[in-house]
Amino acid sequence: MTFRLRLRDWLLANDPAFSRLRQASRITATVVISVALLIAFHFIATPLPPAAYGLAITLSIEGGLAVRDRTASEQLVTRILAVVTGVAMVTLASALEGYRHVSDLVFLVVIFVAVYGRVFGQRWFALGMFAFMSYFTGAYLRPSLDQLPALVLGAGISAAIAHLVRTVLLPDDRYRDLLRAIASVQQRVDEILHGIAAAARRPILRAADRRRLHALEERLKEAVLMAESFIATDTRRPAPEPGDVSADLAIGLFDIHLAAESVIVLSLQAMPPAAVVDAVLAHDAGEMERGMQSLGEANVKQLEAARALLWLHTVRDRLNRSLADLEAADLDEPPPAPSPEPPAATARFSLADPALRSAIQITLASGIAMVFGLMLSRERWFWAVLAAFLVFTNTRSRGDTAVKALQRSAGTLAGIVVGLAAASAIGGTVYIVLPLGAACIFLAFYFLPVSYATMTFFVSVVLSLAYSLLGVLTPQLLELRLEETLVGSVAGAAVAFVVFPTKTRTTLDAAIRNWCDKLSELLEEARRGTSGLDLVSRSQALDRAYRELAAAAKPLGVSWQLVTRPGHVRQTLAVFMGCTYWARIVARKMSQDPESPNDFAAQIEENLKLASKVRETGADYFYRSRSVAAPVERHLPVSRDDAGLGLEMVAVSLERLHSPRVRPAGEERGL
Template sequence: MPVPAYAVAMLTALQGAVAIKDATAGKRAVSRVFAALCGFAVIAAISLVEHSILHISAVLLGVIFWAVFIRQFGARWQGVGAFTFMCGVIAAFLKAPDTDLMDIAISLALSGFIAHFVRNFVLPERPIQDFERAIRASLLSADRLQVGVARSLQAGMAIDLRETTQLARRAQEAAFLCESYLPAMSEAVDVKLADLLAMRLFDLRLAIERVLDDALKVDHKTSGPELAVLEKQLTELRDIEVKVRADVASIGTSSSALSPKRPPSVPAAAPSPRGSLLANPFFRQAVQVTLASAIAMTVGLVLSPERWFWAVMTAFLIFSNTQSRGAVAVRGLNRALGTAVGICVGIGLATLVHGNLYWTIPLVTISIFAAFYLMMLSYAMMTFLITIALSLIYGILGEFTPGLLVLRLEETLVGAFAGIIVSLAVLPQSTRGQARQAFDRFLSAFEKLLGDIVAEEGDAKRHSRLIASVTALDTARASFVDAASPMQSFISFGATHRWAYQNLKYASTLAYAAHLLERRFSHVSPNEQEQQAIAGIRARLAHPAENNLETPALENPVQNNLSASVVNDLAANDLAANDSADDTAAYAITLIHQTLDRHDNAP
């Protein structure tokens, strides 16, 4: 094969394995066929424009607009768009002659087959095993947390607040990671068990947060009620850990063959008026990305007629999976930071290895593996490791110079700042505005679930409808988490950071209560008192300013006694037990009212 075909095969195999993210192997195979066809069309178009930089630029900018605009049609076309863009970049750099097109077509087919084979047979996704590893990591940190605090209390020593905080955050992050695996486990795990696991994770995170909060309030001289409360929280944490381990152990014996399936999750996007392109978020972002790429291309060509594509790639990639200007800024700065630090380390490694094949290959393999392993956790770390891998690859090709890596940093900065400036100046989307809209969509999904609970339907229809509603609620919550994530990053502080933290906490609590209600009323209708209480919640959601002080009462001691001790005791109970069904509904309704009270009274 000629060099262009070889390069296309190597790079598109990697891109195809990462970019194609359909739910099933069959759907991924279809997506890879579309990706190969679109990628070949772009490569052929660029190879036929006689290497004119103006024509190549025009074709590539058209591909960029198309690749962003088709994201609205789902995960398949998001992957196809990303794959096609990378093919366009490769073709613009290699400028392959049209005589190589047949070999390039063969290389695309070969890379697609290899990517599909590796993804589905060599290293298939195993969400259950991934979930079990993540929950073990969370429980290990939680164990170390409660053991460390308990030993300090018994010895009368001061609690190591730094270590306690780190362990708590590590346990909660692992628990959040577990939640991300639950949708992918739906084909192999019973729906009821998946719901139970989701609530156990919430209980675990809540117990960890309570221990951390109380540990921060005491010191070795504290005595009396404060220590008693902390000891009680430690006991509850141990009890919840036991329940989590028992539920995780039951995964292997659970079967989803006879249980209703959750409908597939789709991204919760803001509705856009028909006929208004500027109101379409995908069209708006397509314009932004195309303009940012054009600016990056222009400045990048001035810096280097051969390496300008680095700037274009940065401008395109920092808009991926973003909804607002804040998210673009965070990704752009993370990419610039990762590249800068990676260049410093890469120069040192490439100099030490000095093109030695036996050292370079394992170091490149480790760097690329670690980069994609950490991709979901840290974009900056992924960029850092990819930059190290590129430094070593340039070394083995005999093209390594510190000046080349500095040029990469300059092109990366051009692309990052082009994207940030365009996101701020052209059709900007406020980060807080996007987060508010996502939070409103979450509340609308929550209100719809409450409406479905009180609807008069048969058991079978009720169950399937509630499953669909709670799935839509979880999707809306995930969308809100994504929209609010820039407000919890290093570029956010003060009131903005506090607003995001509070509302993320509210959304998590309301989702937890919603799952309790869905389990309680999946097969039975609420009684008259419960219907009135749920109607009161819906009224508060519809008119928060008018109903923020109205709390319909249930003839149940759980609802009428709102003390923290009662709520804590209820949270520690196994609410799945049949004899606590009434308490489950009362507790969930109480929790919702308390959460709405805190939300209404927040500064």
């Protein structure tokens, strides 16, 4: 295999549909092209001030991250508004430069409005980010009013390049992205099969094998969810009619997910022969048949595991056939049906309004960071405000904010150390600094979706290189930046814990209620005998609800909880994950036999009552250590008549949450 193919396989394995690669490439290309054009203008026409470059880079980055409108025309409108907003904020900061105390207060007003404006939708979220970053740039670089034309030029070029990169150079292509995502799904299925084959050759199943298979299962889930996002199977877009190619593909993805999970569940109970696993990997039907014949009927569980492997082989072939019939037009979105205009979002301006509470939190944290940052430096306090503002971005609870503050501080520290070493070795050589800086920008935003600390690390390296290029890099300057970052991070975390705190318990409560609602909706649809694709859609919604639940529980597993929490948290999450899996089986089996719901009415009713009980208890499951009952010793027949088993196992999974309590584990100590 060539290096290029190995690289592609590695990227697909870690980045389904190349979504992270595309986002990082867009941002890097926009920054590089915009700066190159401004440099050319600088030497050909007239010199440009640093603020023009700073604003262009800022808008290039935010243009790649914050502009998420659905269509190209909507994105263009947002970018035009962003240019106006950005130039206005820089101009305002410049006009108030002589009145620093007034400028500082206005900065806090800008922060409040930028955050509260998010209540009006995605476009206003983007404009708020542009407003904050532009005022930050203006206050930091201090352009004069006569430099306004240069600022307009920098902002306009960055917006134009960002739009061209997004729509022409690296456009969204649902068909291509779906093909890549499905290739990633198939690759992750192969990883599962290789893991099972390796485990099957050992005399005993090791704990490490179990952990690896569960980790591979999570990776498969990520790839399947990514692939499903390109097909109209949920409430985001009208679902395709049964029989459509896209509908067949949606069912195929659902089946391959279920089949792979079944292989893992059954293999952990009784490993299938390695020869059968190898035959499935090689797509050798003859070897599969001989392997099945050699098993006989002696070991029922091992036989079921082997049958699950054959089922996985079958659904993979069916998915490939559906994919071969797919054309790009099958994924086109139909024009939206005429509907009355939705009511415009309105500002309630009440402390009961989460948007207002969030705006107050972030503004207060920024104000505290500003005060203590000014104590450290009148010139560099902006870094503290930047850290305080950004640690609240995309967080659900005070625990999330604390984790993000810790990650930002750690990433900054590591980045400063590496950046200082790199800058010292390079010595400000422009031909090395510029490409290395571009590479660090790419890596920062490639890793942003998976590691905020890694993103902060690479951004800190870029800043160190930039300082070396400007000739102002000193250890004292980098030390000051670290101190300002710590001030902002601590201010953000402190406010998150003290002012309108949203506990992890509260976020978990909401996530569990949402999960129970999705489970109840699936069961209700099954009781009504709903069509197959609709049941699949309900199951996919339950999958997404489980992922939200796992994300809400994430702060409970951070370092300060390692002694008392993570084992119990993982056990509790495993119960919800198992229940989600069995609900998926119910959806699949009942979609194949829509006449069967009457046979399972009593079981469905029992499960609905259990789901209601779980909904009422909420996050308490994660905060009280209980003796989680051992899994019931059942295995999954892969025949078509096991909807009853699926319903039974949903009930068993939910009942495991109510096993006898052992001891309190910090019941009143939620994050």
